[in-house]
Amino acid sequence: MGQTITQKILAAHCGKETVEAGELISAKLDLALGNDITAPIAIREFEKIGAPTVFDKERVALVPDHSTPNKDIKSAELVKIMREFSRKHDIKYFFEIGKMGVEHTLLPDEGLVGPGDVIIGADSHTCTYGALGAFSTGVGSTDLGCAMALGETWFKVPETIKFVYYGKMPKWVSGKDLILYTIGKIGVDGALYCSMEFTGEAIREMGMAGRFTMCNMAIEAGGKNGIIEPDEITMAYIKGRLKRDYKIYKSDADAVYKDIIEIDVSKLEPIVSFPHLPENARPISESTHIKIDQSVIGSCTNGRIEDLRVAAEVLKGHKVHPDVRLIVIPATQEIFLQSIKEGLTEIFVEAGAAVSTPTCGPCLGGHMGVLAAGERAVATTNRNFVGRMGSSKSEVYLANPAIAAASAVLGRLGSPEELS
Amino acid sequence: MLKGTVHKYGDNVDTDVIIPARYLNTTDPKELASHCMEDIDPDFVKNVKPGDIIVAEDNFGCGSSREHAPISILASGISCIIANTFARIFFRNALNTGLPILECPEAVAGISNGDTVEVDIAEGKITNVTTGKTYQAKPFPPFMRELIEVGGLVNYAKAKLGY
Numbered sequence A: 001m002g003q004t005i006t007q008k009i010l011a012a013h014c015g016k017e018t019v020e021a022g023e024l025i026s027a028k029l030d031l032a033l034g035n036d037i038t039a040p041i042a043i044r045e046f047e048k049i050g051a052p053t054v055f056d057k058e059r060v061a062l063v064p065d066h067s068t069p070n071k072d073i074k075s076a077e078l079v080k081i082m083r084e085f086s087r088k089h090d091i092k093y094f095f096e097i098g099k100m101g102v103e104h105t106l107l108p109d110e111g112l113v114g115p116g117d118v119i120i121g122a123d124s125h126t127c128t129y130g131a132l133g134a135f136s137t138g139v140g141s142t143d144l145g146c147a148m149a150l151g152e153t154w155f156k157v158p159e160t161i162k163f164v165y166y167g168k169m170p171k172w173v174s175g176k177d178l179i180l181y182t183i184g185k186i187g188v189d190g191a192l193y194c195s196m197e198f199t200g201e202a203i204r205e206m207g208m209a210g211r212f213t214m215c216n217m218a219i220e221a222g223g224k225n226g227i228i229e230p231d232e233i234t235m236a237y238i239k240g241r242l243k244r245d246y247k248i249y250k251s252d253a254d255a256v257y258k259d260i261i262e263i264d265v266s267k268l269e270p271i272v273s274f275p276h277l278p279e280n281a282r283p284i285s286e287s288t289h290i291k292i293d294q295s296v297i298g299s300c301t302n303g304r305i306e307d308l309r310v311a312a313e314v315l316k317g318h319k320v321h322p323d324v325r326l327i328v329i330p331a332t333q334e335i336f337l338q339s340i341k342e343g344l345t346e347i348f349v350e351a352g353a354a355v356s357t358p359t360c361g362p363c364l365g366g367h368m369g370v371l372a373a374g375e376r377a378v379a380t381t382n383r384n385f386v387g388r389m390g391s392s393k394s395e396v397y398l399a400n401p402a403i404a405a406a407s408a409v410l411g412r413l414g415s416p417e418e419l420s
Numbered sequence B: 001m002l003k004g005t006v007h008k009y010g011d012n013v014d015t016d017v018i019i020p021a022r023y024l025n026t027t028d029p030k031e032l033a034s035h036c037m038e039d040i041d042p043d044f045v046k047n048v049k050p051g052d053i054i055v056a057e058d059n060f061g062c063g064s065s066r067e068h069a070p071i072s073i074l075a076s077g078i079s080c081i082i083a084n085t086f087a088r089i090f091f092r093n094a095l096n097t098g099l100p101i102l103e104c105p106e107a108v109a110g111i112s113n114g115d116t117v118e119v120d121i122a123e124g125k126i127t128n129v130t131t132g133k134t135y136q137a138k139p140f141p142p143f144m145r146e147l148i149e150v151g152g153l154v155n156y157a158k159a160k161l162g163y
């Protein structure tokens, strides 16, 4: 019987020829990740185990990105725990403020994740790296603490749902819209415990930024991982970046799928997910009555240079609506610098946006743009749960960067086509 | 045997309502517990008593990987969660941190808010003391039972490394 790409990667990491869905395995890890919220607890658990040091100091990545630059004293204490642990154990990939970025954008860009890897991260959006043909999934802090000691962890081999996207993508429709539409179709638990394999001509023609966005949000459908088979676009991206060997796996033609879902992208328009679940997806044309107070462009979902280019293209020559605060956050220092070099930052500032140093900040209601009661934001982030961006009485609408930029100018949800 | 009053919720109780991110600047279980469920049930912290049980429908614990969620629930006094299904990271985190969880749609359908419920974790047996009905939850696979028996993943890792 054929195997999916996810089965093949997991089998190779537990020393087996094949693995079956539902099987419990212990797999070797290529990388284990933690951030300033999850790593301090992982470090506490690691210390309880009593291991003298981590399994491999080049295979642990610690990224202080959520509450940084430190937003308050308590956050500063948490980052200090990470920093001291990194120094003590000589962790190679601790990313200090000034060299950091939002973890799921930073690690691929730094060449720390590659095709065929098995990666866990104490952060639910660790599934992002599936865009490179890796198996990667989010876990909790205790899992990370034990993984740092053992270099392996247990998994239940997931069943896979295959998504086939066909047709040409209309203008302003992006990977974000495909994934929001998909979550709208199957629901926030539509892929519970499953692997989501994204295929089809629309994926083959999509750049890495859109692929990262799609795999990033697999968790929003309850998925264990999102994954895309590597191709020339993947190879071009990892070239000159990837710091380790890699191996390419592809699904067999006779691999077994739990379900196969086909989606014609040529009929889609940009999608907005209404509060308070990502599954509340509606086309932008049915959303233009929603007034907004804030627009956020950034996060591990849409903070790449490609996203900033789209936002700048829409904003150029326009001013942010007087009733709106637009906040633009490049996901990493490298992207921040690139945005300056390309003149994008200038466009943002001239339009009246606040441009920030890389941080998760407002995405989780931490800092840098928290919402008051009754306020509404459109955001390129990935979650619109109750209270996600601040007050439990605020609202978040999820969209792509073009919609977030156009809405900032219009003062309400809207499409770039409405701007003259 | 666990026994307590039921706090019942619906589908998709996410980790942001279990413990909002604005409180994630601490890892202290007591402090986390003082904000547990605040955005979905502001009276939860006031009402919860040691041993109480959460019953919920589909996809409990969806969203972020924050272990602060099971930690805050456990520290609030909750002894066990029964749901139709759990989101997978929450499922792992609960096992790893020693918070008992059971999947049992029949029990969820037959239990109302405020009922008194008794749970035998080892057997997966759930009794609604208020109505007198009993339910059988899906048993855990042997590996997961072993994890629970040794008291979570840290003890498992210790044993594996010989510390």
Ligand code: SF4
Pocket: A066, A102, A103, A104, A123, A125, A299, A300, A301, A359, A360, A363, A364, A381, A382
């Ligand atoms: S940007 Fe948002 S979703 Fe991504 S890692 Fe940061 S807090 Fe999580």
